[in-house]
Structures are given as structure tokens and as C-alpha cells.
Amino acid sequence: MSINQKVQSLYRENWANLQRSLKQLDARQYTNPFLIAFDEGLLNKSDLKVMIFGQETKGWGDRCGILDTPESTVAMYDTFFCQKKFYSGYWKSSFWKAFRYFEKQLQKAHPDKSIYFSWNNISKIGKSKGKTGVSKEARAAERQTFSVVFSEVQAFDPDIVIFLTGPNRDGDIKHHFKDAKFTSINSKVDKRALAKVSSEFLPMRTIRMYHPSYFAGFYRVRESALKAIVNDVAS
Template sequence: MNINQKLALYYASRWSALCKALDSNELYSYEYNPLLLNTDNSDDFESADIKVMLFGQDMSAGDWYMYDRVNLLDEKGKLSPKIKTFNNKTGACNVDGKRQTRGMGGGMNLFIDRLNDKFKDKKVRYVWNDIVKIGRNVEGNQKKVILEDIENQYFDVVKDEINIIQPQVIVFFTGPTIFWESRLQKKLGISKDKYNAIPNWNNIRQVALLDFDNEQFPSVQYAFRTYHPCARASKKARYDAIIENIKL
């Protein structure tokens, strides 16, 4: 069974209860759909020398999540997510396939380009994820509390997604705020004592090397947390500091 099949079966096992919970709270709009992971080519992805999972915060761009969750099941009852806003080789793209150069996607793509430059002799593939799978952390979103409750009860999937994808490297572009670090602790058990400075960058707020539970996540060799790509701070130096510490 390939990665896409594993992900689809995993999501399908939770889909009915999730949709029922969303519908019972009249959360019908596509913007309440969860982010589902899917690779462009499972054979190509699984044969990569290095797999990298890049985490954003939440669904800040609604068109990335525009699908009909009611009709997402195929004729065999399996989920068939076809959300094409991230290319596993080149990174974030628009719904028309054009590579992004600005915002969250552009920042991730800058990191991808610089990591690829270091590992030119290796096949590197990427997958994009969010630490919050349902809803948006935007001012005025009156559904945040109920969406968080629904996610925690019916779609607490991040740990299992990591173990299905099996990345060697994870980068959280979630920033150092209390809100987002509390999400990392709730979702993955990353408490305050698990943030460490890296040798060439002593500001933990800007760049932190995370202690990841090797028993719980055996594939993960490196995990970092840094600023969100939309932050005003310069990206290149931070990204290079992270990449310098990746020895694979």
C-alpha cells in the first residue's frame, strides 16, 4: 500500500464522524474543510533520499481548501483528495499550478530552493501541512472554539500523518508566539524545555532545534521551529542557519 492509499484510508476512517460534527454545527462552507495530505506521485515521493514536512499555522488561504467534502468519497468508499496547491518537488503553487513567490508559499519555496542547493546530489521531496487542520486563526472568526473542539475530538491526525509520510526533516513555520507554541505542545507534546539553540544561531525565538520523541516519531532526525514566512524578519539567514545543521 502506497502513501496516498494509506492517507486516504486513514482519513476515510474519520470522515463520517467529522462531517457529521461539522454539519451538526452548520459548518457547511469549504473554509471549514480540513487540510488533507496527498502526494503528486507516491512512487516518486517514497523513493526520495530526503523527505521534508513543512508546517504552516492554519488555513490562511481559502482556495487551497476548496473541495466538496460531501462528494470526496470515491465509488469504493475511499477518500480521493485532489488538492493541487503544493508540488512535492517544487513547493507551493497557486490553483493554476504557478509557483508562488510571495506570502506563506513564497517563503516556503525560498527554503526549498536553498535546501535543494545544499543537497544537489540527493532527491529531496516536500509535503506541506498545517498544525491546525480545520479553520483559520483570524480576528473575528467566531467559530474558532467549536472548530478546535471538533478537530481535537474527530480529526487529531498530525501525529499519524507524520508517521505515514515518514519525513527525516520537519520545519515548523509557526513562529514563537504563545498561541502557536501551545498548539505544538497540544498536538505533538513539544513543551518549552524541548526548544534548543542551534550552534550558529543563539536566538531561540528566531530559530529553535526541537527535541522530538524518537520512539513516537522514528523517522524524524531534525525538527526546527522558526518565524512564519510572512514575518518581516529576514528569511535567508535563518533558513541557511537551519540548513547548515541538517546532516543527511
């Protein structure tokens, strides 16, 4: 079974229960769940695999309404990220600037390696109509019926994980990785700004740092974050 078949099977197994839970909520509290896919041709040729997490989407497929099948939702991700049919002006986003920073710098540090970068979100269900954050009702529905992040990571089996999620979302990380511990990487950098994340189910090279929308905090620690990752890769 291919990796796309694995994750789509996971989504189908949990889809009906998620849909039932979401239909009980006010429509403003949620949008389409964020389901991921992989370019298997590139993935199979890669030497290193990197998964970069954001927080949640600000509306996902709102223009289409709530989609009926996981396949339709996966197709949105595939079109945008795998086929690189990006929306106009996406590169202005603080998250995508940070994503491209790590993409460029990790490739620069390892010019002889093919690196596959995957995009994920720690919360699968954001609010609709471009609003930030996750409603408590949607978070509860996701945790009870669609807790799939752990299995996505296991299927991908990354060498590096970067959580661009900020310290206030550490509870979401621990929901999926029960044994996760957050420890300081650098004595000069506060753990809230940059931390090593240790878990039996995450690679050794896993960090959590400020979300890039916190411009001053993120830019202050991004070089320390990159150094920590590169040094681990080299070890």
C-alpha cells in the same frame, strides 16, 4: 499499502465523526479540512524527505462548498500541489516564498540528492472565505475527532521537518507531539523566533520559526534556520 492508501484510510476512519462535529458549528467558523497526498513516483526516488508546515488555510475549496468525502478533499491538494496546478499569483504569498526558499537552498546544499518536499498545516481546519486564524470551536472539533497530524508524519517518515508556524502555535505542535520540547538553536537568536523541536516522534532535524507573514522576524532568522538544518544533515 502505499503511503497514499495509509493516509486516506486514516481520513476515512475519522471522517464521519468530524463531519458531525462541524455541522454543529456556524458555517463561518470552518472550511474543508486540509488533507494531503503524495506523488509516490517522486517520493520513492527521493534521498531526503522534507515536510514543511504552515498554520492553516484561508478557506480551502470554498468555491465547491463543504465536500462530502475525504477523497474529494484530497483531490484538491493533489491537483494543486502534486500536479502543480497552482492558483494564479500563488507565488506572491509570504508562505510560498518561504517554502520556495527552503526548497531551493536545501537542494543547492545537496545537489547530488533527490529531495521530496511535502506541504502540510498544523491546523487542519481554517476559517472560510479567506479569513485567517482558527476558531476555537473548529480547533476543539479537530482535536476531538480528527487529530491526524501525528499519523501523517509517521507515514511520511521525514528526514527534516520545518514548522513555519510561529511561537503562538507551539501548543498545536505539542497537541500532536506530546513530548515536544522547544530549545534555542543559537544564543543570539530568541527561542520565540527560532527553536529546535525535540520529540521521539520527529526527526533530529526539526525546527520551528516565525511564520513568514512576520516579514522582519522571518527574514532575520531564515539563514540561521537553514544553517542549522544543513549542518544537521551533514553530520
